[in-house]
Amino acid sequence: MRTSNFNDGYIRVYKEKNKESDFGARKNIKSIDDLEFIVKLAYKECNKRQQDLDFAEARNRSLSLKIKTRFYRDISNYDKVIIKNVLYDIVYFDIDREKQEIYFYLEEVRKIA
DSSP states (O other): OOOOOOOEEEEEEEEOOOOTTTTTTTTOSGGGGGGEEEEEEEEOOOOHHHHHHHHHHHHHHHOOOOEEEEEESSOOOOOOETTEEEEEEEEEEEEEEEEEEEEEEEEEEEEOO
């Protein structure tokens, strides 16, 4: 089995801290302090296929970036990804068990301090 090179940089995966406003609504993430670190993973950027774009659009989302990383077990669609101080939502992730890789479909949210 041939292994992939993950040499485009690093992502940091975070969980959102439970912060609520005075009336119980969730607060928007404005800084790294609003997040709880999970893991740092090397990644490789992948081409976005038309079916990937259609898939995101069907979920009323946009696909900003598609990447792959080595497999890591404790990740969910509710987690957040930061690449070069840009916050992304995970639209979807797909696990390739044979290659031990995860494909992330990411939607850009905002620059983060």
